[in-house]
Amino acid sequence: MTRSKSLTRSTVGKKAVMAVTGLMLVGFLFFHALGNMKVFFGGDAFDHYSHWLRTVLTPILPHEGFLWLARVGLLAAVIGHIWSATSLALRAKRARPVKYAHRKPVQGSYAARTMRWGGVIVVLFVIYHILDLTTGHLNPNPDGGPFARLSADFAPSRWYVTAFYVLAVVTVGFHLRHGLWSAIQTLGRSNERREKFLKGVALGFSVLLCAMFLSVPFAVVTGLVK
């Protein structure tokens, strides 16, 4: 096999693409969650942060220039990630044409076993999420500012929206719990001595990320931020 083809054609190369794009997305999620913490400094601080995202690096970049650069990068990562995941999933299907009559999961965690469907749920959520809070199309207060949309979204009467957000964030948490360690192993940075520690780090990071994301709807529903 020629070296250049080995990366995108081989199963190991595809996984490396999945790992690198996954890590890019994790980086994004962390800064996204961190940015959301602005809500605890009040609605104005939150709106101001949203405005800053659109003006940062101007006039070197045009208005929203940084935002669009980030969006293009994220989209590329998402496409690379889904491409490698789909390609490996189809391959796995082909690799076992006759199923076991009696099948028992041996050791893989719940997170490891739900990576594929979990990923699909996350992507559906992301589409809804963008139409809801970025473009406003599915938001009850489409003309409001970012914080107004947020408060409208998580109003107690719309408990089902909040519930869906909670479900999606927990799904991301499970995805990352396996995904983070898996990415490190795929890139050849795990070994027997480090494995337990790295899995602990992946779990700790996932729990922290979930807690940060969930604190926002929690704060709105309970009236902690107005």
Next chain:
Amino acid sequence: MNLTLRIWRQNGPGDKGRMVTYPLSDVSPDMSFLEMLDVLNEKLILDGEEPVAFDHDCREGICGACSLVINGTPHGPQKATTTCQLHMRHYKDGDTIDIEPWRARAFPVIKDLVVDRTAFDKIIQAGGYISAPTGSAPDAHAVPVPKADADAAFEAATCIGCGACVAACPNGSGMLFTAAKITHLGLVPQGQPERDERVLNMVHTHDELDFGGCTNTGECTAVCPKGIPLETIGRLNRDFLKASKV
């Protein structure tokens, strides 16, 4: 004890195959799993039926021939144990036991519980060797090997190539087997000259043979009768990315 066995029967590669139920009485807890199947086969022969075909050779856990998925787990419930070393004392009177062959496109069924594992030989042929000049044997200690490397290489070399890793993997991947060989040869000085080529060629051949890709679920190492660790796959990944110049 009395057991109910549900066994995969398939006349040949072209046959669709099915699970068939056989009651078996007076099984001794001291029998090995394969001896229990021997008893069933004697009974089937006396009844004029076709005995169940299953692979076995050494019956002492070293050849890697035996290959049964027992109640959904390759080599059955006991950790780090081949099917031939599993004993009936792990079962109790009245148990139902499902017995199936390894399931993978790369391991087609030949008959009943016997599968063709030539695919593993092809992976080995692609790079599971070192090239050494022939002649008189070199001095045993002429090339020093660090103890830790020698131990890890030896641990990987205990792989018996049974294929349980493939049978257990939700993706039908043969990566643990391939990684064991990459580790075994990649950690010793004699394996260095061909190290890059080896990993590229073995992974390429693995992929061409319709094995699935590894997704780090760890099912393989949980059922491996020799306990080959998952870190061997991490090492394979590292070597592969390095050899691909990324």
